[in-house]
Amino acid sequence: MKVIVTGSAGFIGSHTVRRLVGEGHYVVGIDDFNNFYDPKIKKKNVAEFLKNKNFKLEKCDIRDMEKISKIFKKYKPTHVVHLAARAGVRPSIEDPVLYYDVNVGGTLNILAAAQNIKVKNFVFASSSSVYGGCENIPFEESEWPLMPISPYAATKLAGENLCYFYHKQFGMNVTCLRFFTVYGPSGRPDMAPYLFTDTISKGKPIKKFGDGTTKRDYTYVEDIVEGIVSSVKKPMGYEIINLGNNNPITLNEFISIIEHALGKRAKIEKMPEQKGDVSITYADINKAKKLLGFKPKVKMEQGMEIFIKWYLSKNKT
């Protein structure tokens, strides 16, 4: 395959590139290295691929249609994994216009460019957040109507709808993958696994929002990559598929796992519940099992141990 991976310098993007290049595919990464978090981290994420003759990096903002179109015409990818986005629920409430521009406008540009050169398959990174405050658990892909409760979640649902348009109108094969809270080495510094590990290890108090009973279906990044790579290899018309762990844990349990792995007690600062946060995410993964043979392998305790080892080795003085 010749695969364009957007967001290739990000957390999930860099793990995806590693797997694809490792399997001998030709990969073109697109990323704008914006400062949502420190761009130096993103540069480090891609550094190891730059020497590989099967990897090319294009620094480009997906909102720039002209440049995106040129890149697609230059490389003529057979497959696309579209991961570039402004991620994060809470910051989207502060700047909904930016989230809309990148996640909806940018996604439309990538879809249009992919359609122009008639790619064989397109994989779109959607999110569990589209389920909003859904009370039917575990969340099934057939859930309807979906009522997102943050601008971020609304942009992801809009992205799925645009994908459907390209499938319906042009017959493009598109799979929308709804990721459930992804964690692991190179994890995003704005997300709880990193933030809590960093804060607890420095002996500072962590901000605990709500009473600690909210639940998240944390999914290890290599399991997610397995799902992405299986999807990209299997054009299926149009599908929406959950990629989660199918085993949600409470915030209190999550904090205990980190304390145990770090061998350090957390100092807790209690905070009220946050706007845009949902009380539970819980993936039904039967469809992923059936269509992709998806089976998450890494348990939370094990995954956090690997993550914390990575964190400690990175922060060695």
Ligand SMILES: NC(=O)c1ccc[n+]([C@@H]2O[C@H](COP(=O)([O-])OP(=O)(O)OC[C@H]3O[C@@H](n4cnc5c(N)ncnc54)[C@H](O)[C@@H]3O)[C@@H](O)[C@H]2O)c1
């Ligand atoms: N990490 C999770 O738990 C999670 C959960 C659900 C969905 N997702 C989705 O998965 C995808 C990857 O997430 P991640 O956690 O790796 O985030 P990330 O922020 O680490 O990666 C996103 C990458 O996209 C790039 N990017 C952002 N805007 C861009 C633009 N305008 N032009 C070009 N590049 C741009 C960023 O620089 C970054 O490198 C995103 O679409 C995100 O919404 C992530």
